[in-house]
Amino acid sequence: xxIQVVExxxxxxxxxxxxxxxxxxxELAVRTTLPKSTLSRILATLTDLDxxxxxxADGSYRLGPRARLLAGPGSxxxxxxxxARPELRRLVADxxxxxxxxxxxxxxxxxxDQVRSHRPVRIRDYVGERMPAxxxxxxxxxxxxxxxxxxxxYLSHPLDAYGPGTPIDPQALGAAVDEVRNTGRAWTFEAxxxxxxxxxxxxxxxxxxxxAVINVFGPSYRFPGDRDRGQLGARLAAAADEITHRQTx
Amino acid sequence: xxIQVVExxxxxxxxxxxxxxxxxxxELAVRTTLPKSTLSRILATLTDLDxxxxxxADGSYRLGPRARLLAGPGSxxxxxxxxARPELRRLVADxxxxxxxxxxxxxxxxxxDQVRSHRPVRIRDYVGERMPAxxxxxxxxxxxxxxxxxxxxYLSHPLDAYGPGTPIDPQALGAAVDEVRNTGRAWTFEAxxxxxxxxxxxxxxxxxxxxAVINVFGPSYRFPGDRDRGQLGARLAAAADEITHRQTx
DNA sequence: ACGATAGTTCCGTATTGTGGAACAGAGTAC
DNA sequence: GTACTCTGTTCCACAATACGGAACTATCGT
Numbered sequence: 001x002x003i004q005v006v007e008x009x010x011x012x013x014x015x016x017x018x019x020x021x022x023x024x025x026x027e028l029a030v031r032t033t034l035p036k037s038t039l040s041r042i043l044a045t046l047t048d049l050d051x052x053x054x055x056x057a058d059g060s061y062r063l064g065p066r067a068r069l070l071a072g073p074g075s076x077x078x079x080x081x082x083x084a085r086p087e088l089r090r091l092v093a094d095x096x097x098x099x100x101x102x103x104x105x106x107x108x109x110x111x112x113d114q115v116r117s118h119r120p121v122r123i124r125d126y127v128g129e130r131m132p133a134x135x136x137x138x139x140x141x142x143x144x145x146x147x148x149x150x151x152x153x154y155l156s157h158p159l160d161a162y163g164p165g166t167p168i169d170p171q172a173l174g175a176a177v178d179e180v181r182n183t184g185r186a187w188t189f190e191a192x193x194x195x196x197x198x199x200x201x202x203x204x205x206x207x208x209x210x211x212a213v214i215n216v217f218g219p220s221y222r223f224p225g226d227r228d229r230g231q232l233g234a235r236l237a238a239a240a241d242e243i244t245h246r247q248t249x
Numbered sequence: 250x251x252i253q254v255v256e257x258x259x260x261x262x263x264x265x266x267x268x269x270x271x272x273x274x275x276e277l278a279v280r281t282t283l284p285k286s287t288l289s290r291i292l293a294t295l296t297d298l299d300x301x302x303x304x305x306a307d308g309s310y311r312l313g314p315r316a317r318l319l320a321g322p323g324s325x326x327x328x329x330x331x332x333a334r335p336e337l338r339r340l341v342a343d344x345x346x347x348x349x350x351x352x353x354x355x356x357x358x359x360x361x362d363q364v365r366s367h368r369p370v371r372i373r374d375y376v377g378e379r380m381p382a383x384x385x386x387x388x389x390x391x392x393x394x395x396x397x398x399x400x401x402x403y404l405s406h407p408l409d410a411y412g413p414g415t416p417i418d419p420q421a422l423g424a425a426v427d428e429v430r431n432t433g434r435a436w437t438f439e440a441x442x443x444x445x446x447x448x449x450x451x452x453x454x455x456x457x458x459x460x461a462v463i464n465v466f467g468p469s470y471r472f473p474g475d476r477d478r479g480q481l482g483a484r485l486a487a488a489a490d491e492i493t494h495r496q497t498x
Numbered sequence: 499a500c501g502a503t504a505g506t507t508c509c510g511t512a513t514t515g516t517g518g519a520a521c522a523g524a525g526t527a528c
Numbered sequence: 529g530t531a532c533t534c535t536g537t538t539c540c541a542c543a544a545t546a547c548g549g550a551a552c553t554a555t556c557g558t
Contacts, residue, residue, distance in 0.1 A: 002290075002293060002294030002295075002297050002298070003254055003258075003290065003291065003294040005252055005254055005255060006254060006255065006258050006291065006294045006295070006298070007294065007298065009252075009255050009258065010298050010300060010315070041251075041252065042252065042255065044251060045251030045252045045255045045256065046255070048251050049251070049255070049256065049259050051259060053378065056381065056409075062379075
């Protein structure tokens with residue numbers, strides 16, 4: 001496809017990102033499936049370039065200062081929020097319900113923006129908070145994006161209940177995730193809290209990578225209410241596509 | 250030296266960073282001194298990986314979402330750096346020594362900004378790096394903020410030496426931390442490296458939570474030199490208070 | 499229609515990156 | 529003290545990947 005060693009380099013950087021922990025070379029070899037000699041050579045080059053830094057322990061690595069410099073003006077989330085906001089506002093105007101913008105954060109979903117409807121009965125502000133993936137609609141989208149091994153790792157942790165509708169049975173969660181994989185949409189009914197339902201779709205890059213999630217929430221007595229779920233899902237997907245389009249052109 | 254095409258790849262990414270503008274291939278060829286066919290191939294791979302994105306005009310490129318994902322979520326830090334920078338610059342102008350802005354990062358302190366004095370003899374760039382708390386002045390501020398249990402947990406790890414003055418004896422470290430608790434200031438003498446001394450104070454939110462640390466460092470032969478430590482500490486504390494005030498948390 | 503310029507693709511070549519083997523160092527068990 | 533295991537690093541013969549100039553395509557100005 002492209003330049004092999006450049007693809008490998010970013011696979012290594014991916015393995016190092018998403019955590020501030022130091023990762024040992026052997027663990028990186030497992031995560032990237034590269035021979036240790038190959039990995040050692042790539043890491044040596046990246047260390048010389050300050051993209052990667054040696055950790056405190058021998059043979060351990062982490063992202064270096066130059067990786068951060070690549071982020072440029074504004075964090076990823078600020079750029080995402082700026083790109084998504086206009087479309088999220090239109091969506092709120094259409095649906096007249098609150099919605100949040102979530103990003104993956106380990107086994108959690110973290111909300112980086114929230115757009116409010118004009119309704120007097122609202123969902124409180126969740127920006128900055130992280131919820132376990134199985135407890136929100138946005139989180140189900142993230143879980144559906146995991147491969148089998150990653151999903152099994154998620155299931156190895158206890159599935160705590162957060163609301164009466166939280167899927168705490170691994171098989172129930174697996175079924176819910178399968179449905180998300182099939183339909184591209186996630187629905188929750190009092191999974192996070194009493195009286196709150198949710199719907200979500202993923203926002204992807206032009207090459208299909210999951211970047212963020214649109215999550216609509218509302219009180220159970222009116223959301224989704226008698227709305228046509230197919231139409232609602234299609235509207236969310238259209239908004240997500242529009243955000244994808246805006247980001248990569 | 251390292252892997253040629255990896256070095257070239259980061260030269261390309263450097264040429265694209267620092268701006269939201271789209272840059273044409275010909276201009277990138279000039280900036281990187283690479284042949285256009287080589288450049289085109291590297292850019293094609295980076296575009297496939299979402300590290301780079303095609304611009305609106307043919308043949309123009311800009312950093313893509315994945316470059317930003319490498320930087321990780323850092324919006325708190327960027328807000329902090331923006332808020333602190335003017336006051337840190339004034340402080341550097343007053344003291345004529347380099348200083349860093351550190352944040353807690355597990356049992357480490359991570360430097361998120363560095364402001365340079367005009368001195369020809371300087372301390373190297375530590376932005377993005379994490380040091381064990383007991384090895385820097387900023388870290389002693391963090392340790393002083395821990396409760397007894399947390400501090401005992403820190404002591405359960407080996408206290409490695411990083412410089413001739415690193416407190417590696419648990420009792421010596423405990424005494425140093427007690428002094429920080431009493432005075433609100435931390436002083437180190439060659440704790441991190443040969444020939445480097447440090448002084449630090451914490452930046453707190455309006456409710457008293459420790460957010461970050463101002464850490465001045467300088468070569469031992471001139472810092473703190475014959476400065477009055479009481480006055481120096483008071484100046485650092487005043488700067489920290491000013492930053493707290495500006496944040497209006 | 500023609501020329502200039504920019505960006506893309508092609509393809510023969512050789513230089514570069516590969517990865518298994520060998521090595522060095524550290525930690526552990528006896 | 530010795531032997532063994534494990535981890536990370538270095539070496540080096542070799543294969544194949546990346547190279548870059550040439551050729552090509554598209555666009556624009558005259």
